[in-house]
Amino acid sequence: MNNGCICCTVRGDLIRILGNLMRRRDRFDHILIETTGLADPAPVAQTFFVDDEIRSQLRLDAIVTLVDAKHLPQHLDEIKPDGVENEAVEQVAFADRIVMNKVDLVTDREADDLETRLRSVNALAVVHRTAYGKVDLDAILNVGAFDLDRVLEMDPRFLDDTEHQHDQSVTSVGIELDGDLDPTKLNDWLGTLLAEHGVDIFRMKGILALTGDDQRYVFQGVHMLFDAQPDQPWKPGEARTNRLVFIGRNLDRDALTASFTACLAD
Amino acid sequence: MAARTRTVDRVELTWATNLDDYITLAAPSPDGTLLLTGSLSGRAALLDTTTGTVMAELALHDFGVLAGGWSHDGTHLATTGHDHHLRIYPAADPTHPIDVDLPGEGASVAWSPTEDLVAVAAGRHLTVADNTGTTIATWGPLPSTITAVAWSTNGLSVGAACYGGLHWYRPTEPERPEKHFAWKGSLLSIDPAPDGRWVAAGCQDAAAHIWRLWSGDDMQMSGYPAKIEHVAWHPSSRYLAIGSVGEITIWFFAGRGPQGTRPTTLDAHTRHVTDLAYRPDGQRLASGDANGDLYLWAPPKRTSPTSHANLGSSVSTLAWHPDGSHLYAGGADGTITAIATTT
Numbered sequence A: 001m002n003n004g005c006i007c008c009t010v011r012g013d014l015i016r017i018l019g020n021l022m023r024r025r026d027r028f029d030h031i032l033i034e035t036t037g038l039a040d041p042a043p044v045a046q047t048f049f050v051d052d053e054i055r056s057q058l059r060l061d062a063i064v065t066l067v068d069a070k071h072l073p074q075h076l077d078e079i080k081p082d083g084v085e086n087e088a089v090e091q092v093a094f095a096d097r098i099v100m101n102k103v104d105l106v107t108d109r110e111a112d113d114l115e116t117r118l119r120s121v122n123a124l125a126v127v128h129r130t131a132y133g134k135v136d137l138d139a140i141l142n143v144g145a146f147d148l149d150r151v152l153e154m155d156p157r158f159l160d161d162t163e164h165q166h167d168q169s170v171t172s173v174g175i176e177l178d179g180d181l182d183p184t185k186l187n188d189w190l191g192t193l194l195a196e197h198g199v200d201i202f203r204m205k206g207i208l209a210l211t212g213d214d215q216r217y218v219f220q221g222v223h224m225l226f227d228a229q230p231d232q233p234w235k236p237g238e239a240r241t242n243r244l245v246f247i248g249r250n251l252d253r254d255a256l257t258a259s260f261t262a263c264l265a266d
Numbered sequence B: 001m002a003a004r005t006r007t008v009d010r011v012e013l014t015w016a017t018n019l020d021d022y023i024t025l026a027a028p029s030p031d032g033t034l035l036l037t038g039s040l041s042g043r044a045a046l047l048d049t050t051t052g053t054v055m056a057e058l059a060l061h062d063f064g065v066l067a068g069g070w071s072h073d074g075t076h077l078a079t080t081g082h083d084h085h086l087r088i089y090p091a092a093d094p095t096h097p098i099d100v101d102l103p104g105e106g107a108s109v110a111w112s113p114t115e116d117l118v119a120v121a122a123g124r125h126l127t128v129a130d131n132t133g134t135t136i137a138t139w140g141p142l143p144s145t146i147t148a149v150a151w152s153t154n155g156l157s158v159g160a161a162c163y164g165g166l167h168w169y170r171p172t173e174p175e176r177p178e179k180h181f182a183w184k185g186s187l188l189s190i191d192p193a194p195d196g197r198w199v200a201a202g203c204q205d206a207a208a209h210i211w212r213l214w215s216g217d218d219m220q221m222s223g224y225p226a227k228i229e230h231v232a233w234h235p236s237s238r239y240l241a242i243g244s245v246g247e248i249t250i251w252f253f254a255g256r257g258p259q260g261t262r263p264t265t266l267d268a269h270t271r272h273v274t275d276l277a278y279r280p281d282g283q284r285l286a287s288g289d290a291n292g293d294l295y296l297w298a299p300p301k302r303t304s305p306t307s308h309a310n311l312g313s314s315v316s317t318l319a320w321h322p323d324g325s326h327l328y329a330g331g332a333d334g335t336i337t338a339i340a341t342t343t
Helices: A012-023 A041-050 A052-057 A072-076 A087-094 A108-121 A183-197 A253-261
Strands: A064-068 A097-101 A126-129 A170-178 A201-209 A215-222 A225-233 A241-249 B010-018 B023-028 B034-039 B044-048 B054-058 B065-070 B076-081 B085-090 B098-101 B106-111 B117-122 B125-130 B135-139 B148-151 B158-169 B179-186 B198-203 B207-212 B218-221 B231-233 B239-243 B248-252 B264-266 B273-278 B285-289 B293-297 B307-310 B315-320 B326-331 B335-342
Touching (some): A041 A087, A041 A225, A072 A087, A087 A241, A183 A253, A241 A253, B034 B065, B085 B106, B085 B117, B125 B158, B158 B198, B239 B285, B248 B285, B273 B315
Parallel strands (some): A097 A126, B106 B148
Antiparallel strands (some): A170 A241, B106 B117, B117 B125, B148 B158, B207 B218, B293 B307
């Protein structure tokens, strides 16, 4: 990780604070991390992947993004100078749950349009419409969005092209591919993909069928960091269908699909 | 594979005292009579080193004590913690502390080896005060929260470790530009070698980084399985011990340094090494881990432990009595244990 991009160079402050919290005798049930409005969620999420001490004691539950239904559209449209990220778009893209607040200040049509737009950026996040921030806490706490077994619950509708708009730089791309993957080709492809485009890939999740392996492999990641493990066996007669989803910037669906397809075993 | 322990040293539990919560501080006074202790309960106390009896309760640090230490001559002591306060006590009368407000939580304290000046990491600021609590200098904000502070062995400079490298300042010349030993990564500790030639820092990115103090030239020991929180210099500065998950490596620093050499590996721990401390005579190295295992070693001649004990709780801090007769181990369960060692 040394000399890597900034998202892979772990900042220690959050690790230190979490480490201190976990040392206390009266340990916590949950820790809510509220970032500033301009925060990049990636380093926060990555903290839970890269530090062994944190990883052994805490699990990342979900990234919840609160948006203002009245004012978010103008921030999504904001043109930033070269090299400056649009934080509003990034925070939507990283979310597992989006609380679309202040819907009482917009029309139903405006709310629908905004939700469609949010889904075009992030097809996986669950959107909750609220007024005055009133949301069922069960909808945003202890949802287990980063649990690998939740990857298996990915809604197949994210693969539906009709829901997506391709005129935005931050989008979701879902790929569905039948057949067994060659593990060596897959490793090489992922390594190259993340080395070259990891900065642009905010989130990724997948269920994979590896040749000669009865178990499903599930993985998910944030930028260059990902977690993968074998899951339950494929059921008898079940189609061995690989499913992948990427949320990120400048994603080329055709190129991703072609290069992933090339990982199929001969 | 873990090395087999053939007991060479006799270790005997002398006393154990509980301070309610995770022990963060155990520092014997220079004369060896008192042990300055603190825990995440906020409690700080002075214990009798021979019996473990609490001789004085010090002022609480709300939300927890994080650091403390004795002045070089033992006339003063200081504690700091989550509450953004530094408290300085005359050792002769530790009932009326001098209270110094800090611009952030106090994460680390270091007294000058030559003068009654104390440096404290206060959030992203580094503050140096004298023994009356008068602030001599403050620097910051640094790029991130300071994790550790230390003085150069000649007492002229004080260094702070944080994300992006080490920052060195001269308290007697506060306007002088800092000297920056850059490293792109989070530094977790700062340990100058006793002979003043080197300074080592444990890193979040599973490495230890070492600089030559006079030139700033650097090297890195990498490839460890996890972050490096603690390193320890042999009193002669000839060896540097680095603890990680399941192993300790000993690097040879005499002559031209360790470049191109292989370290000695001490292999017995099964979990993360949480602290390391060389005995003042340099003949033994103590190491503790998250499993509560405590080992004594005699590197580099012996690579198997000379003794082993399990304290029943993760070892949080280690310190030797100045005469080397006892080892003090703090634990995550709030217990401080004194262990007599006979070699």
